[in-house]
Amino acid sequence: DTGVSQDPRHKITKRGQNVTFRCDPISEHNRLYWYRQTLGQGPEFLTYFQNEAQLEKSRLLSDRFSAERPKGSFSTLEIQRTEQGDSAMYLCASSLLPSGRGETQYFGPGTRLLVL
């Protein structure tokens, strides 16, 4: 499978614990995005990387959230001191720039987080 992959697919944790998610983008893609999606809503942008540089962060991304893409390939998203409001689907997407098709973003299957 040459698509975007995410691990784990599901995570249940207790409030106050730290969690880390991993995303492996499509191999030649230089841009990687993180989004969060809650039930009945569209995905909301969190942050994105071009190669290893984190170029933009949403105001949704509190200090408890940190993301890395150390070698410009896979990325990790860590949430510290989880809260029940962090329960959501965390989606990763990747894209290739430059692109002739508007830099289409391709999504992974997501990590569903439940904070008890």
Add this chain to the structure above:
Amino acid sequence: GQNIDQPTEMTATEGAIVQINCTYQTSGFNGLFWYQQHAGEAPTFLSYNVLDGLEEKGRFSSFLSRSKGYSYLLLKELQMKDSASYLCAVRVRQAGTALIFGKGTTLSVSS
């Protein structure tokens, strides 16, 4: 602020044609995307419009009018597997390259 509106739900029957509308109020428009999302799964790319007009791809077509801030996704010869949420997303220059998504339209196709 940025605002994207879509109907919450639509229903249709197999073999029919359905049109899902999307209106947006954003600044610095830089392209509109449609994605399909089955329950519990990732959004999958359907179409991209950046210039006015119709883009056709098999049973799916997407239309854009930038002056009206309006797009629609047209699905022909509906199949049961088309039951899903359809997400309209806009890229705006001021938001960098991130996409701003609507809440999605849940389409139910019945036999």
